[in-house]
Amino acid sequence: xxxxxxVSESYVKGTKVIDNMNLTIEDGRVFGIxxxxxxxxxxxxxxxTGILNIDEGDILIDGISISKEPVEAKKRFGFVPxxxxxxxxxxxxxxLNFIGDVYDVEPGERLEKINTLATEFEIxxxxxxxxxxxxxGMKQKLLIISVLMHQPKNWILDEPLTGLDPKASYILKQLxxxxxxxxxxxxxxxxxxxxxxxICDKIAVIDKGKVIFTGTVEEFKEKAKTNSSLEExxxxxxxxx
Numbered sequence: 190x191x192x193x194x195x196v197s198e199s200y201v202k203g204t205k206v207i208d209n210m211n212l213t214i215e216d217g218r219v220f221g222i223x224x225x226x227x228x229x230x231x232x233x234x235x236x237x238t239g240i241l242n243i244d245e246g247d248i249l250i251d252g253i254s255i256s257k258e259p260v261e262a263k264k265r266f267g268f269v270p271x272x273x274x275x276x277x278x279x280x281x282x283x284x285l286n287f288i289g290d291v292y293d294v295e296p297g298e299r300l301e302k303i304n305t306l307a308t309e310f311e312i313x314x315x316x317x318x319x320x321x322x323x324x325x326g327m328k329q330k331l332l333i334i335s336v337l338m339h340q341p342k343n344w345i346l347d348e349p350l351t352g353l354d355p356k357a358s359y360i361l362k363q364l365x366x367x368x369x370x371x372x373x374x375x376x377x378x379x380x381x382x383x384x385x386x387x388i389c390d391k392i393a394v395i396d397k398g399k400v401i402f403t404g405t406v407e408e409f410k411e412k413a414k415t416n417s418s419l420e421e422x423x424x425x426x427x428x429x430x
Contacts, residue, residue, distance in 0.1 A: 190216050191237060191266075191343060191376055196246035198232060198398075206232050208398045210246070216342075219365055219375045221385040224395040225427065230378040231271060233395070234347045237376070238268050250343060264292075266343035267336030271351065271378075273328035277321035281312065281331050284320060285338060292339035299338065306334040310357050325352040333361060344368060346377035350384060362388050386419040396427060 191214040198207040207229050214220045224230050235241040237248050239255045239262065248255045250262040276284055282303070289299040307313045310330040320328060329352045336344065344365070350358045365375045366388060379385050385392055386406050394402040394409065402409055406419050413422035 190214065190249075190251055190374060191345075192249040193233070193237070194247050194249070196236060196243055196248060198236060198241065198244050206398045207236070210395075210398075210400055212393055212400060212403065214374055214376045215391075216374050217369055217372050218390040219369045219388050220377075221389040221392045222376070222378045222395060223380070223382060223385055223392055223423065226380070228395045229398040230395060231347055232398075234268075234345060234376075234378060238266070238345055239263060265341060266345050267339065267341035269329075269332050269336055269344075269346045269349050271347040273325065273332050273352075275320055275328060275332065278319060280317050280319055281307075281323070282316040284331065285316075285335055288335040289338060294339050302338045302340075303334065306337055309360055310334060326354055326357070329353055330357055337364065343374040344376065346375070348379060349377055350379070350381065382418070382420040382423055392419075394423065394426065402426070 193210050193212040196207060196210045197205050199205050222230050222233060236243050237255065239259050243256055250265045253262040253265065255262040285303050307316055312327055312330050315327060349361060353361065369375050389406060391405055392409060393400050402412060410416065410422045413425045415422050415425060
């Protein structure tokens, strides 16, 4: 579970990019956060993961404060950022072993996970190549494998489908659903509203740093007074706001 409690963040003093945000991302849910460019989605994720310090409020990962106990909190989630910037001089396998060491993944279990996931995402033949030779999509696959390998309870994914080919995108969406069905938490941002509509149990809509809606996709459509797609409902609500 991830709890965001009365959180605010300002890049410039007096100008809040996140304004008194409150969200609870429950176990057993695929929870999507959607909004326009600059709405605050990535800033929210950067605060949850401890990349940005929080000006006001607190964020709890399974009851542990990311501000007060950052190391313990970070042990409880896996994070895929929106840009796959990783150690490019390493090979793919060296990077995965490095992550395995960080999270104390037992060698036998690690090898099994790497083989299974690399086969599924079709990058087995590239694992001994340096990451600097990888395409954007291959780097994204490697990051996803590194997160799944240590089996965190909470997945935090920032635009995780960007750069993935159709097959890898489908596999990841199925894994997200399965992870939630097993009682875990999946929290991700996306600007692809068709994806959010198909896989999210709940969504939060953020506009100018404020949460303007939290609930199911159907509840959002009711708020928009439309039987159309999530995309059309979103555009109507944003225009009204």
